Amino acid sequence: MSQAFSHRVLPYDRADDLLxxxxxxxxxxxxxxxxxxxxxxxxxxxxxRDTLGADAAGVEFFESDKWYAHPARYLADTLALxxxxxxxxxxxxxxxEPTWARRGPLELLEWQRVEAITxxxxxxxxxxxxxxxxxxxxxxxxxxSRQTHPETTRGTSTLANPGYQEPWAYNARLDAxxxxxxxxxxxxxxxxxxxxxxxxxxxxxxxxxxxLPEDDLxxxxxxxxxxxxxxxxxxxxxxxxxxxxxxxxxxxEVTDHGHWTERTGFxxxxxxxxxxxxxxxxxxxxxxxxxxxxxxxxDGTTVRLRLQVxxxxxPMPVNSA
Amino acid sequence: xxxGDHGLLGYADTEERDRVVGPFVQAALATEEKVVxxxxxxxxxxxxxxxxxxxxAKLKSSRQLRVLxxxxxxxxxxxxxxxxxxxxxxxxxxxxxxxxxxxAVRMTMDSTWLLTEPGGPDIVLSCEDxxxxxxxxxxxxxxxxxxxxxxxGTHQFNALRKSHEVVMRVDAxxxxxILTIRRIYGPFGLQLRGELDxxxxxxxxxxxxxxxxxxxxxxxxxxxxxxxxxxxxxxLLAQHAAELPRGGSLILDHLRPDVENVITMVGWNRxxxxxxxxxxxxxxS
Numbered sequence: 001m002s003q004a005f006s007h008r009v010l011p012y013d014r015a016d017d018l019l020x021x022x023x024x025x026x027x028x029x030x031x032x033x034x035x036x037x038x039x040x041x042x043x044x045x046x047x048x049r050d051t052l053g054a055d056a057a058g059v060e061f062f063e064s065d066k067w068y069a070h071p072a073r074y075l076a077d078t079l080a081l082x083x084x085x086x087x088x089x090x091x092x093x094x095x096x097e098p099t100w101a102r103r104g105p106l107e108l109l110e111w112q113r114v115e116a117i118t119x120x121x122x123x124x125x126x127x128x129x130x131x132x133x134x135x136x137x138x139x140x141x142x143x144x145s146r147q148t149h150p151e152t153t154r155g156t157s158t159l160a161n162p163g164y165q166e167p168w169a170y171n172a173r174l175d176a177x178x179x180x181x182x183x184x185x186x187x188x189x190x191x192x193x194x195x196x197x198x199x200x201x202x203x204x205x206x207x208x209x210x211x212l213p214e215d216d217l218x219x220x221x222x223x224x225x226x227x228x229x230x231x232x233x234x235x236x237x238x239x240x241x242x243x244x245x246x247x248x249x250x251x252x253e254v255t256d257h258g259h260w261t262e263r264t265g266f267x268x269x270x271x272x273x274x275x276x277x278x279x280x281x282x283x284x285x286x287x288x289x290x291x292x293x294x295x296x297x298x299d300g301t302t303v304r305l306r307l308q309v310x311x312x313x314x315p316m317p318v319n320s321a
Numbered sequence: 322x323x324x325g326d327h328g329l330l331g332y333a334d335t336e337e338r339d340r341v342v343g344p345f346v347q348a349a350l351a352t353e354e355k356v357v358x359x360x361x362x363x364x365x366x367x368x369x370x371x372x373x374x375x376x377x378a379k380l381k382s383s384r385q386l387r388v389l390x391x392x393x394x395x396x397x398x399x400x401x402x403x404x405x406x407x408x409x410x411x412x413x414x415x416x417x418x419x420x421x422x423x424x425a426v427r428m429t430m431d432s433t434w435l436l437t438e439p440g441g442p443d444i445v446l447s448c449e450d451x452x453x454x455x456x457x458x459x460x461x462x463x464x465x466x467x468x469x470x471x472x473x474g475t476h477q478f479n480a481l482r483k484s485h486e487v488v489m490r491v492d493a494x495x496x497x498x499i500l501t502i503r504r505i506y507g508p509f510g511l512q513l514r515g516e517l518d519x520x521x522x523x524x525x526x527x528x529x530x531x532x533x534x535x536x537x538x539x540x541x542x543x544x545x546x547x548x549x550x551x552x553x554x555x556x557l558l559a560q561h562a563a564e565l566p567r568g569g570s571l572i573l574d575h576l577r578p579d580v581e582n583v584i585t586m587v588g589w590n591r592x593x594x595x596x597x598x599x600x601x602x603x604x605x606s
Contacts, residue, residue, distance in 0.1 A: 076588070196518050197499050200549065218549070218579035219586070225551045229519050271591075284552045284587045 333507025404448035510541035545575035
């Protein structure tokens, strides 16, 4: 692999600025025989097709909303494409227009985390990633992009981002904010039995009284089992499970008094599939949940799993069993 | 199985048959019960009697073990199957058992040969009633009707199933009320029911390795009744699949959609040589 991995941000005001940066990026890829992807909104897709003309045949187009549907799944899928291309002695080149509108504050943080972790995860793949950020987005989003991308593209030139932060430092900073405490009326179970069958029965009993779809319940059960299994194996008692509903989300929290000392990556980077099935527990948990929040320190460890639930007009009563 | 039961055993291979009929026969001989086995095979080659330490000649002379040929038990002089003769034989053997000093009778016959004859299926179905009358009213008789599923076909087997109250199967290798592991034979592998998590990984591992050691090729896991499998369980399956000789796969048949959804999200590509097989409710390949 002759080229180094690159991850650049392209801030733009108007379509012109955008094309000034995007076209050279795409054309260079087409000429070099890269696998070229353009993940954009529909409007951008049409504009690019018109401008590229016959060259558009060398670009695979995808819709942003589908591509950027879930942070961990996005990272896993894109990384797999980069690795496959590298294995075929090609370069993966992606123009991405991440979806930022309509995202809640927590979701924004998770996508910013993914942008940062990308710098660690794609090392050695030789992929070229160019992320377009409209300056009409909220100022915080554009500012964060300078911290999560090592370089900025302006037309054909590339500038280093002075505010760029090392990915793990950025990640640690995101997690420095304490979680708001679990609500007083949350459902609480002290875990002192090693048989997780009863814990799943408890979680199922709670989830069945919420609008969580049946398919998602299975994902929740697998995720909870994994987190509790980890706490029982590596954590320190007492271990406590809490469940509650927030607007649009079911939250399941597992706390213990242990402290994750080693830099485990917290399951943020997909493990390599080859060389036997390694431990991929926490990473799988991220794939199964909408969001996973982890806080670990001297006071203990908290893992919060969040799954989206369909909105209901009247909150359903959740009574104690 | 209880006294008065008339069970059906559909077996996919002789190992499966032997694991049901063997204990059935041995339990009788160990506890003052009489065995009536209708077969043309010699006693020493029958399930439960092959390579056993029992004195077969002595058991035969005491009439505790009755190995009757088809001609003796149910064929006419010209070699045609006679349902009435079979019923008479079973009735007579049952009636004489008490006088011979046995407290119960266990009867069995492999009926596959009947099914494969012209008009066989109808004959078998019509004589099941008579057999039932010879066994069911009694508090001291039990019977197993053996059928080779591959030779009779699933359609015919299902018709027979309806005429039997009890369907026999191999005992579970592991059952703690939360997870059941049972050997299956058509296709070969294990049936998993219930929930699998870290508390039971070692049991699955043990029985899977045993199954892998006894056969070559793909191993099927019938997971129609598996309500839950954890990440570690999937990992474990992938690890064992990697140890299968000559590129064999571990095939998950009849996956529940919500369980399959979890595996799809985690990625089948991360679980090499583990693959989905027959769909839920479909026939295993």
